[in-house]
Amino acid sequence: MNLGGKLTQNILPHPFLKWAGGKRQLIPQMAKYFPKNYNKYIEPFIGGGAIFFHLLPEISIISDNNPDLINCYKVIKEDVENLIKSLRKHTYEKNYYYKVRALDRDRNGFAQLSDVEKASRTIYLNKSGYNGLYRVNSKGFFNVPFGRHRNPKICDDVNLRRVSRALRNVEIYLGSFELCLNFAKQGDFVYLDPPYHPLSETALFTSYTKSNFDKTSQKKLFDVFKELDKKGCYIILNNSYSEFILDLYKDYRIVTLKAKRNINSISQKRGLIDEVLILN
Ligand SMILES: C[S@@+](CC[C@H](N)C(=O)[O-])C[C@H]1O[C@@H](n2cnc3c(N)ncnc32)[C@H](O)[C@@H]1O
Known part of the structure; x- marks a missing residue:
């Protein structure tokens, strides 16, 4: 039965968080490079998981070094009903947002939150905060201001249950990419899909977590x-169209993609910029 594009989209799980560098918009350009047949699917910078949710592979291992993010995946997999209950208690209101945001300022208090409460907080802040960003300061405190949304869907229970089913057989790990x-x-x-090498020193956007992803990390x-x-895996990697990256991967196949990005963080100006897809 052919369900048709729109309908199929509506019954499949999709990313439950808005994540910087999300790949959803690039899927049409990337899809033809995905291998047709493979054994396991491994994604060590899972973020919002746009490609994972697009492919829904039978056997997969996903990981990321962001503990709040990985906790969300684990809780959705293992305890989605309690997460839904907890998310329903949140309200979209400025003072309440800052109270929830401030919970991580008290490390001892934060440690006492259950994993479900932590995941609920992360999802609530992502849906209610400015632009759906995840950003922490040098102390590791979440510092995104309250966002202006019209009636944000804090608890998308239908999608969360679909995500939970999709994660049923997925192994989920917290850790750095070398783990793969x-x-x-x-x-x-x-x-x-690592944090991109910045196009200029001032464009440094690497604050997904406390640790920056610098040139040494790109080389690792x-x-x-x-x-x-060498092991014989099919590899696909995204990064910025920058001299450093082009030179690093010069012996591999490099394809140029066109991405809509905020090219200027102050004016929020959006434009088409080149990015690269690297394949072995
Ligand atoms: C560009 S984002 C991935 C976006 C994702 N493909 C999507 O569609 O939403 C990069 C991710 O790498 C993670 N990250 C940063 N440094 C890492 C490291 N050393 N090891 C593993 N993950 C890391 C960040 O937490 C972030 O989720």
């Missing part, structure tokens, strides 16, 4: 890429 080397074997598909990732290539 422990699982990857010949014939696996490894999709790598390149070593992992080569290692995965």
Whole structure:
């Protein structure tokens, strides 16, 4: 039965968080490069998981080094009904938002929150905060201001249950990307979507977590890429169209993609910019 594009989209799970660098808009340009057949699917920078939710692979391992994010995936997988109950208690109101946001300022208090309460807080802040950003300051405190949304859907229970079902057989880990080397074997598909190398020093946008993803991290990732290539994995990696990245991966296949991005964070001006897709 052909359900047709729109209908199919409406019954499938989709990312439950808005995440900086989300790949949803690039899927039409990327899809033709995905391998048709592979064993496991491995995604070590899962973020909002746009590609994972697009592919819905049978066997997958996902990870990220953001503990709040990984906790959400685990809670949705294991305890989605209690998460839904908790999300229903939140209200979209400025003072309440700042109270919930401030919970991480008291480390001891935060530690006492259950995993469900932590996931509920992360999702609430993502739906109610400015532009759906996840950003922490140097102390690791969430610092996104209250957003201006018209009636945000804080608890999308239908999608959360779909996500929970999609995660049923998925292994989920908290950790740095090198972790994928422990699982990857010949014939696996490894999709790598790291924080991008900045186009200019001032455009440095690497505050997904406390630690910045600098040139040393990009080089370490390149070593992992080569290692995965040697193992016989299918690899696809996204990054910025920058001299540093083009030079690093010069021996591999590089395809240019056109992405709509905020090209100027102050004016929120959007434009089409080049990005790269690197394949082995
Ligand atoms: C560009 S985003 C991924 C976006 C994702 N593909 C999507 O569609 O939403 C990069 C992700 O890498 C994670 N990250 C940053 N440094 C990392 C590291 N050293 N190891 C693993 N994950 C890392 C961030 O937490 C973030 O979720």
